[in-house]
Amino acid sequence: MKECLEIKKYLEENGISQAFLSRKTKIETSKLNLALNGLRKLTLDEYALICGALGVNTDFFIKPRLPEKGE
Numbered sequence: 024m025k026e027c028l029e030i031k032k033y034l035e036e037n038g039i040s041q042a043f044l045s046r047k048t049k050i051e052t053s054k055l056n057l058a059l060n061g062l063r064k065l066t067l068d069e070y071a072l073i074c075g076a077l078g079v080n081t082d083f084f085i086k087p088r089l090p091e092k093g094e
Contacts, residue, residue: 029084030073031059039077047076 034044041059045052050069057063065073074081 025086026070026084027059027061027065029086030077033077033084034059044073044076048072 033039034041041055042052044050045055048055048069050072054063054069058065058069071081074083077083
C-alpha cells in the first residue's frame with residue numbers, strides 16, 4: 024500500500040513519531056510499524072484513524088492511479 028509509505032514520509036517530514044501516532048490512534052505500535060514499513064496492510068478503519076489523528080482528509084495520502092495495460 025503506497026499510502027503507508029506516504030504516511031511514513033509525512034511523519035518523518037513533520038517530526039511526528041510512530042509512538043505518538045500509536046497513542047493518538049490506539050493502534051498498537053508494532054502493528055503501526057509493520058504497516059508503515061509495508062509488511063502489513065492497514066484496515067480502512069485504521070487509515071481513517073491515522074488521518075483523523077494527523078488532521079488531514081482521508082484522500083490526503085491517496086494518489087490517483089491509472090489502470091495498467093490489460094486491466
